[in-house]
Amino acid sequence: MTSIERMNAASFAANGSQPPAIDIRDLRVDYGNFVAVDDLTLSVPPGEVFGLVGPNGAGKTSTFRVLTTLMEPTYGEVILDGVDVLEDIESARRIIGYMPDLAPVPSDLKVWEFLDFHAAAYGLGTKAQRRERAAECLEEVALTDQRDKWCKELSRGQTQRVVLAKTLLHRPRVLILDEPASGLDPLARRDLRNALRRLAKTGATVFVSSHILSELAEMCTSLCVMNRGRLLASGTVDEVRQQMGSTERTLTATLLGRQEEAASWLCAQHAVHDLRIDLNQVIFGFKGTDEAQADLMEGMIRLGIRVRAFEEKRSSFEDILVEVAESNRRP
Amino acid sequence: MNPHPPARHPAWKIWSNPVFRRYCRSRLRPQGLGVSLLVTVLIAGFIVTMVRAVSLRSGLDPSDAARSVIIPLLFLQGVILFVFGTAQTAGGMTAERDEGVIDYQRLIPMSPLSKVLGYLFGLPVREYVMFLTTLPFTGWALWTGGVAWQVWLPLYSVVFTSTLTYHFTGLLTGTVAKNRRWAFLASIGLVFCLYTVIPQMAKFGLVFFKYLTITPVVEESLPGLLPKTVGAAVESIQKLAPTVKFFGLDFSETVFTVFSQGGLILTFVVMLCRKWRRGESHLLGKTWATGFFIWIQTLLLGNALPLIETGSLFPSRAFTRMVRVVQSRPPEPMEAVAMSGIYGLVTLVLIFILVAIVTPSTDSQLRGWRRVRKQGDTSLSFFSDAATGFWAAIVMALAGAGGWFLFTRGLVESRWFPGHEVPIGVFGLFAAVLLSAGVGYQALLEARGGRYVTLTAIFVGVVPVMIGAVMAVSENLAPVAVWLIGMSPLSLPVYASSSLLSLAELPEGLARAMPRAFRFWLFVAILTCCWLVKNLWTARRAMARKVLDGPAADR
Numbered sequence: 001m002t003s004i005e006r007m008n009a010a011s012f013a014a015n016g017s018q019p020p021a022i023d024i025r026d027l028r029v030d031y032g033n034f035v036a037v038d039d040l041t042l043s044v045p046p047g048e049v050f051g052l053v054g055p056n057g058a059g060k061t062s063t064f065r066v067l068t069t070l071m072e073p074t075y076g077e078v079i080l081d082g083v084d085v086l087e088d089i090e091s092a093r094r095i096i097g098y099m100p101d102l103a104p105v106p107s108d109l110k111v112w113e114f115l116d117f118h119a120a121a122y123g124l125g126t127k128a129q130r131r132e133r134a135a136e137c138l139e140e141v142a143l144t145d146q147r148d149k150w151c152k153e154l155s156r157g158q159t160q161r162v163v164l165a166k167t168l169l170h171r172p173r174v175l176i177l178d179e180p181a182s183g184l185d186p187l188a189r190r191d192l193r194n195a196l197r198r199l200a201k202t203g204a205t206v207f208v209s210s211h212i213l214s215e216l217a218e219m220c221t222s223l224c225v226m227n228r229g230r231l232l233a234s235g236t237v238d239e240v241r242q243q244m245g246s247t248e249r250t251l252t253a254t255l256l257g258r259q260e261e262a263a264s265w266l267c268a269q270h271a272v273h274d275l276r277i278d279l280n281q282v283i284f285g286f287k288g289t290d291e292a293q294a295d296l297m298e299g300m301i302r303l304g305i306r307v308r309a310f311e312e313k314r315s316s317f318e319d320i321l322v323e324v325a326e327s328n329r330r331p
Numbered sequence: 332m333n334p335h336p337p338a339r340h341p342a343w344k345i346w347s348n349p350v351f352r353r354y355c356r357s358r359l360r361p362q363g364l365g366v367s368l369l370v371t372v373l374i375a376g377f378i379v380t381m382v383r384a385v386s387l388r389s390g391l392d393p394s395d396a397a398r399s400v401i402i403p404l405l406f407l408q409g410v411i412l413f414v415f416g417t418a419q420t421a422g423g424m425t426a427e428r429d430e431g432v433i434d435y436q437r438l439i440p441m442s443p444l445s446k447v448l449g450y451l452f453g454l455p456v457r458e459y460v461m462f463l464t465t466l467p468f469t470g471w472a473l474w475t476g477g478v479a480w481q482v483w484l485p486l487y488s489v490v491f492t493s494t495l496t497y498h499f500t501g502l503l504t505g506t507v508a509k510n511r512r513w514a515f516l517a518s519i520g521l522v523f524c525l526y527t528v529i530p531q532m533a534k535f536g537l538v539f540f541k542y543l544t545i546t547p548v549v550e551e552s553l554p555g556l557l558p559k560t561v562g563a564a565v566e567s568i569q570k571l572a573p574t575v576k577f578f579g580l581d582f583s584e585t586v587f588t589v590f591s592q593g594g595l596i597l598t599f600v601v602m603l604c605r606k607w608r609r610g611e612s613h614l615l616g617k618t619w620a621t622g623f624f625i626w627i628q629t630l631l632l633g634n635a636l637p638l639i640e641t642g643s644l645f646p647s648r649a650f651t652r653m654v655r656v657v658q659s660r661p662p663e664p665m666e667a668v669a670m671s672g673i674y675g676l677v678t679l680v681l682i683f684i685l686v687a688i689v690t691p692s693t694d695s696q697l698r699g700w701r702r703v704r705k706q707g708d709t710s711l712s713f714f715s716d717a718a719t720g721f722w723a724a725i726v727m728a729l730a731g732a733g734g735w736f737l738f739t740r741g742l743v744e745s746r747w748f749p750g751h752e753v754p755i756g757v758f759g760l761f762a763a764v765l766l767s768a769g770v771g772y773q774a775l776l777e778a779r780g781g782r783y784v785t786l787t788a789i790f791v792g793v794v795p796v797m798i799g800a801v802m803a804v805s806e807n808l809a810p811v812a813v814w815l816i817g818m819s820p821l822s823l824p825v826y827a828s829s830s831l832l833s834l835a836e837l838p839e840g841l842a843r844a845m846p847r848a849f850r851f852w853l854f855v856a857i858l859t860c861c862w863l864v865k866n867l868w869t870a871r872r873a874m875a876r877k878v879l880d881g882p883a884a885d886r
Binding site: 031068098104105106113117118122 | 352353434435437439440608609693694702705
């Protein structure tokens, strides 16, 4: 277990004694000599909207395919809502809702027929009950007016929403969504976000991957970062940023005079770099903890430098992931 | 919480099977179905009217004229179910994967058998309805022609089981083939081979293969279906070859055909269920594949051995029976030699096919060893997909050699060839042939993969035969050609029968060259096989050691 995985387990433990909705232990997936997922251990408490982020080839889709019973891992254990996915495939399939990347739809069915087929396959009551549930799900994704349309006639975004409706049909306990927001317009994204939050409130757990990171950050209660099959960080967005070692930020101190003196003092501090003076502002890079930043401010004030304002700008989550992706390209 | 408790879908409840109903919905839409039914009714109507009119004009009474219609209608029904239905099954399955929706179907909580049956009856549902629309015409012909139910019921039972066999073939091809074009070609090729080419083996003593088709039952039913005068003639010919013999038992053609097709259907079901359960699984487990091979050997022997003493197993005797040439003429000795060689060759090809199914790829072996390491074990489970297919190949080769030997001894020591014997030592050589070729092939496939096997098959299996065949045209080069052709493992069974049986009457030049070439190439094959097996074990041991003992990065 890596330190990140220990932190993930500890944070899960802190969330209470409820068993995790998603419990992945020592998961490994190989394609020949290529290791797609490398001894991944991860726990997600129930009711979370949990994001999975990582560059291409990080192992996200392989992880999802194992979770959804579509692929047998080299080894490892996956427990979803108390069901061992590798041992009891049929029970696992009843509690999973899976929406794959570039979600396809059959060309020979109408929207309502597609939903009715899946409702019947999941055994959702009588014909009337199935239709009622299909109508609810269509309403959830704002596609009620498209129910009689052929699936092949839908736009990319509408297709995504129909597949999302299909995924919600049987009220899955664990929802696994691979890039669900791709192809959706901003309004539909907002609807998706709200729908996922509503689902999470009912106790369902949502495991979602996306390359639109800002979207994911808004959507998820917590997330994890994968790279080269390994878990790099896990927790809330801020925790992840910290775990990724990203304590880098740009600080701007607006002073009432004595800029030169402040600058020379700051340059002497080891966490400060790239300092410049712009009129009454001293702008500099700072790499350190929040405590160190507070100490820095306190030091300036003790020197008698009058600080009118102090502003910080942290590097964005995208920046961190770009850094991760670029590290993959390096030999 | 979900207010509706999830329902199970029993496999036998086809009508409520969601996959079946999904295809009923999409393939039975009024526009598409209407045109198909219109065309079917038009063709069936045309056949009935035309054939009946011609029959009446040629002097048949109304009852016989109605009977004349039955076989053309059966042909139309065969085209609808066997050709269109099979194409639809294979194509529909591949389209599911092409569109990418097959993953949804994998995830729906139905048993693999329910899914397989849903697809089996759902994909060709329009063809079933088209077939049903031809039944009133057939019903009229049977009624007016006064055909007894004992005649048409067995025939249509076998039409149904044959339809299932064909559709299972299509479904399996559609499930396994990687892309739509290959699925189409492979399903056409497989159906053509299974039901057209392979049954021809029946003419060379492998009688069982003809029971995979509808032909024996059609032949059995013909007297009752044809106009009475023609039917009587056919019946008198049929009396020369009554019921199906299976060792000491007698079966009707219908029962035995259903039994034979049933075995194949069961194997197809197992293959498809394995694939639905886990996409990466082998089509058959090692035990099932070995059992299937032994089952086929038993059927081949069970059908062939009882026909030797009557002589009807021999191609020349079967022919003379039909044209009523002198009955006492014995079969040619070389017929028996050729039949023995073909039996060995077919057995070897079966070993190749089944061994290819159960042999793990390098990827699969690696994954298996990594799983073993994680579980703290030191060896792979003997019957797991990742375990070596070596032992299965050994068992198949030995069982095949046993079957081949019994068949050959049955032929040679029959009343037709007095004074000839097959010593038990021949079993050893037959076993050496099948072991060296079958196990060598398995070892190469497991250690080096399919690409090496394909290249070897081309340069060692096929090219020498082609060059040898060209050289054999010149009489002077025939002995050289024999040596060259002998290099191909495929020729070894034929060479074995020609060299080891006292019956063999080869031309003078070949009589010297063939036994020598056989012994030489068998020796080379055994050496090569031992070398390949040694390489395989070294490679497997190295892989196991690398995974089990190596540093973490190698694992």
